[in-house]
Amino acid sequence: MMTTKKKIVFIANPISGFGTSARLNHIIDKNLSSDLFEYELYFTKRPGHAREIAAQAVLENIPIIVAVGGDGTINEVAYPLLGSSSTLGVIPRGSGNGLARHLGIPLNSAKAICTLNKAQEIKIDTCMLGDNFFINVAGIGFDGQVSKTFSQQKNRGFLIYAKCILTQFTNFKPILLEIKGKNISREGKYFVVAAANSSQYGNNAHIAPAASINDGFFDLVLMKPFPLISLPQILTKVFLGKLNTSRFVEIFPSKKVSIKLPQHFPVHLDGDYKPDLLNFDISINASSLRVLVPAQR
Structure with a gap:
C-alpha cells in the first residue's frame, strides 16, 4: 500500500553557516526520511524574503515549513503561518537559538532534521508589540x-x-x-x-x-x-x-x-x-x- 509523502519547504538564511545549498541538501538527504517526505529548499536573498517564501508555501498548502537560521529567521517564516494549517519546523543556526533551546530542539543540524521524522505537533502562543x-x-x-x-x-x-x-x-x-x-x-x-x-x-x-x-x-x-x-x-x-x-x-x-x-x-x-x-x-x-x-x- 502506497502512502502519500508529506511536502516540506526548507527556508534557509544564507548566513546560517552552510556555505552552499549543496551542503545543506546533503545534510537533509542524509537525515530526512525519504519514505515520509519530499522537500524543496530555498535560500533567502534579502530581508523579508523568508516571509515571502513562507507566505507562498502557505498558499500552496504545504503542510510543513521549516526555518533554517536563528530566531530572526524563525520570526520571518512563522508570521505567515499564523492561523493556517501549515506547521513550523525549526533547524537552529543562530547565535543564541532561544526558541529552539526552549522547545528542546537539538542545536546540531543533522539531529534537528532527524527529529522531523518522528516529531510531534504542538500549538504555541505568539505575541505582538504594536504592529x-x-x-x-x-x-x-x-x-x-x-x-x-x-x-x-x-x-x-x-x-x-x-x-x-x-x-x-x-x-x-x-x-x-x-x-x-x-x-x-x-x-x-x-x-x-x-x-x-x-x-x-x-x-x-x-x-x-x-x-x-x-x-x-x-x-x-x-x-x-x-x-x-x-x-x-x-x-x-x-x-x-x-x-x-x-x-x-x-x-x-x-x-x-x-x-x-x-x-x-x-x-x-x-x-x-x-x-x-x-x-x-x-x-x-x-x-x-x-x-x-x-x-x-
Whole structure:
C-alpha cells in the first residue's frame, strides 16, 4: 500500500553557516526520511524574503515549513503561518537559538532534521508589540540598545554580541517609562523591560525562568537599575535560571500591557532590532502557531 509523502519547504538564511545549498541538501538527504517526505529548499536573498517564501508555501498548502537560521529567521517564516494549517519546523543556526533551546530542539543540524521524522505537533502562543510580531522575546531598554548596536556590526556571532553588551553597559542610561496592564501599573526608570513568551534570549540566558510558551500569557520582566557591584550576581542568576529571585527584578504574567515612553527608543523582536518606537501595546495571541518539537519518549 502506497502512502502519500508529506511536502516540506526548507527556508534557509544564507548566513546560517552552510556555505552552499549543496551542503545543506546533503545534510537533509542524509537525515530526512525519504519514505515520509519530499522537500524543496530555498535560500533567502534579502530581508523579508523568508516571509515571502513562507507566505507562498502557505498558499500552496504545504503542510510543513521549516526555518533554517536563528530566531530572526524563525520570526520571518512563522508570521505567515499564523492561523493556517501549515506547521513550523525549526533547524537552529543562530547565535543564541532561544526558541529552539526552549522547545528542546537539538542545536546540531543533522539531529534537528532527524527529529522531523518522528516529531510531534504542538500549538504555541505568539505575541505582538504594536504592529510587530514576535515569538520568543521582545525587549526595550538595555537589550534593545544592544540589538541596535549589534545590527550595525559588519560581522555576527556570539563574541561580537558579547562585545556589544560590554560596550553598551558602560554607556546605557535607564529609561523612564509608564506601564499599565490588568495586574500591573508602574512608572519609573528601568534597565530592561522584556516581554518573554519563552524563558530565554538564547545561549541559556534565562530572562523569564518560569515562562511557558503555551499558557496564554507572556512574562513581562522589569529590571530596575542596579549597581555595578551586583552585575556578577545578576549574570549568575540569568544563566542559572534564577533571575526571578533577584531583588532588582519583577515578573508579571500578562495578556496585554500598554507602554509609554517619553522619547523614541530602540526595541528588539526575537533579537532583531526594529526602528525606535514610542508608545505601543504588547499582547498575546494564544495557541496561534503550530510547531514541530521532538517527540516525547
